[in-house]
Amino acid sequence: MDYNDSDPAPGPGLGPRDEDLLPASAEQSVKVVIVGGFGVGKTTMVGSVSEIRPLTTEETMTLNGVGVDDLGGVETKTETTVAMDFGRVTLDERLVLYLFGTPGQQRFWFLWNGVLEGALGAVVLVDTRRLEDCFAAMDRLEDGGVPFVVAINTFPDAPVHPDDDLRAALDLPGHVPLVSCDARRLENGLVM
Template sequence: MDYNSSDTVPGPRAEDHLPHTAQAAAKIVIVGGFGVGKTTMVGSVSEIRPLTTEETMTQAGIGVDDDYGSDSKTATTVAMDFGRISVTEQLVLYLFGTPGQERFWFLWNGLFEGALGAVVLLDTRRLEVSFDVIGRLEERGVPFVVAVNSFPDAPRHPVEELRAALDLSPEIPIVECDARRRASSRDVLMTLMRFLYALTVRGATV
């Protein structure tokens, strides 16, 4: 993401230790195309120092990788990002950010294993890169919500226009966010948890 800073707090912290009150944990994946802000989101919301696998972009990727924003983006995730957040005293979410470059998508299958749900991070300047992302989640049956990352120069569209463009069912939440901000990213995760809860309740009553 083409932002220079986030709310990430560097260095070791007491919060790096799993809270003693934690009773349950869930795996959540953050997916999206190249440069949509996945690393930024994991870093901004994680209560521990996030693990990243960013490598410097080189000329070897020219003609192979998505080069959108390459004039300001100098590194890209090649394996995954990892973070953790406690949404309640009892429930902990483990966050896995996927690589955006298509040549690394073979890693997605492993990251999807055991995932309770997903956040599809969206850049409205490049809606087309989300089609395959959403298709892969649907194929694997992973529930997801869509978060529209608020880039300063990105066009804004009504939610229903986005829903139609992405061919999403009415039940799938679409929310706006600023991936740099801890509170905004946490709100996205809470939207996902409420959606997953609703699916569980609906399944239990069918």
């Protein structure tokens, strides 16, 4: 994964790096959650957008997931988020955005309850090779009254479709924003 910052964590007793400290002028924070199917790029997006070293809970996938996790379309995936990802973006001198990425597999969805609580909104990250993987996330956000945008992660080998066709396939109401992004790149990743 290409992260904004891949410096090693400070050693014991060294404390946080200056760039990881919250600006003293920050007065307000908001929370945005990044959701979507398994392997769609949520961890990558949090890492590429975050100004601090992201907190990730990536673990190596084991044989215990065989038959439980659907690896269709992500057969080469070797790690998975088992709790959440966390990052931060300072929007201006007074406003800070906290990013929370959720796990994609259904067996970890119980974790979404706490992560979604208090969220200003969400980004539903979508892979056009596996559109059906985003429906459960959109349903859950709609049921919880959490506003969201849909971001099409432009994987190099993914089919490209006109926005009108994607809106129809996803059954998106007109008020839900639909954008394209490359979750690996800071300039494209921040769709909020």
